[in-house]
Amino acid sequence: MFWQKHHELLESGRPFVLVILTEALGSAPQESGAKMLCDANGLIYGTIGGGKVEALALKTAADLLTNKSTTVFVDWHLERDVGMTCGGRVKLYFETYRAADWQIAIFGAGHVAQAVVAALLPLTCRIVCIDSRQDWLESLPESPQLERRLREAPAMEIHSLAPETFVLMMTQGHATDFPVLLECMKREQKFPYVGAIGSKSKRAVLVKELIAAGVDAHQADLFTCPIGLPLGKSEPAEIAVSVVAQLIQVRDARRADGQEG
Structure with a gap:
């Protein structure tokens, strides 16, 4: 169902971002492989765990669309970079579509x-x-x-x-x-x-x-x-x-x- 929604967004021609949780260490909110689709207005489909991690990921995705970037990897320490009390760590992959149009x-x-x-x-x-x-x-x-x-x-x-x-x-x-x-x-x-x-x-x-x-x-x-x-x-x-x-x-x-x- 996720990739069907991804295909629909591609066909629609609208700018959007694919976000994949490539690695989760410690007390992360989701397991590796979690995915979501989003645009400048927020979440479209899927989740990478909700909460502060997802909120920061949505903001990052919106910034990528605004700046017309293509692909980005991030490595966030949950306490230092996200503001969570747990000591986990997440690595995320962002890929934008039609952002540079x-x-x-x-x-x-x-x-x-x-x-x-x-x-x-x-x-x-x-x-x-x-x-x-x-x-x-x-x-x-x-x-x-x-x-x-x-x-x-x-x-x-x-x-x-x-x-x-x-x-x-x-x-x-x-x-x-x-x-x-x-x-x-x-x-x-x-x-x-x-x-x-x-x-x-x-x-x-x-x-x-x-x-x-x-x-x-x-x-x-x-x-x-x-x-x-x-x-x-x-x-x-x-x-x-x-x-x-x-x-x-x-x-x-x-x-x-x-x-x-």
Whole structure:
């Protein structure tokens, strides 16, 4: 059953971590060979014994996903490293899956966003599309690479995104783009790409409103608007090509500089 769940997670395309207790010495909470599957939100299936050891392992797994690491071995002394009173020791193996995929968050599921999703799906990436309109989210294509999130307050989802996420704002308009942009600018750890669809005049208004909301003037200027390379017509499919081309351009420049994403 465990490996069936592992296979299901692989098929789903979602990032997760396999944790195996490879060795247990002394008063350890589980025997060698215990396994669990988890993601950034916590335990999915299995256990390595619960308690403080499992809690620390879950935190370690979440950190690995955030940092896009692949495999890690740890050797924990239960009293010194975990804070338990027993004198046992555990060795754990962590293996992440799809942690290094290119992460893209799209706020809005309208016509242009639908075209952008369609253009991104053939690429090696993971997409989350966030909107308050269920019918538009349901119009998106089915894919294990795509997660739909129905949220009444989409801007609050900014805090759930990994630091390396590329963020696009394509909501119904300025009033719904601005709260998302504001949360991006207030975030301590900045995203590598933050872009809002619109014109140069919209950008000027957004910068002015960010400053009025208390964002530093320099920081308020650190986003892309208009988005996309200067090519194509003003049709959703061609806008999507220009936007995806720009995202790839930024991604590849970061990788050339030794940065992920």
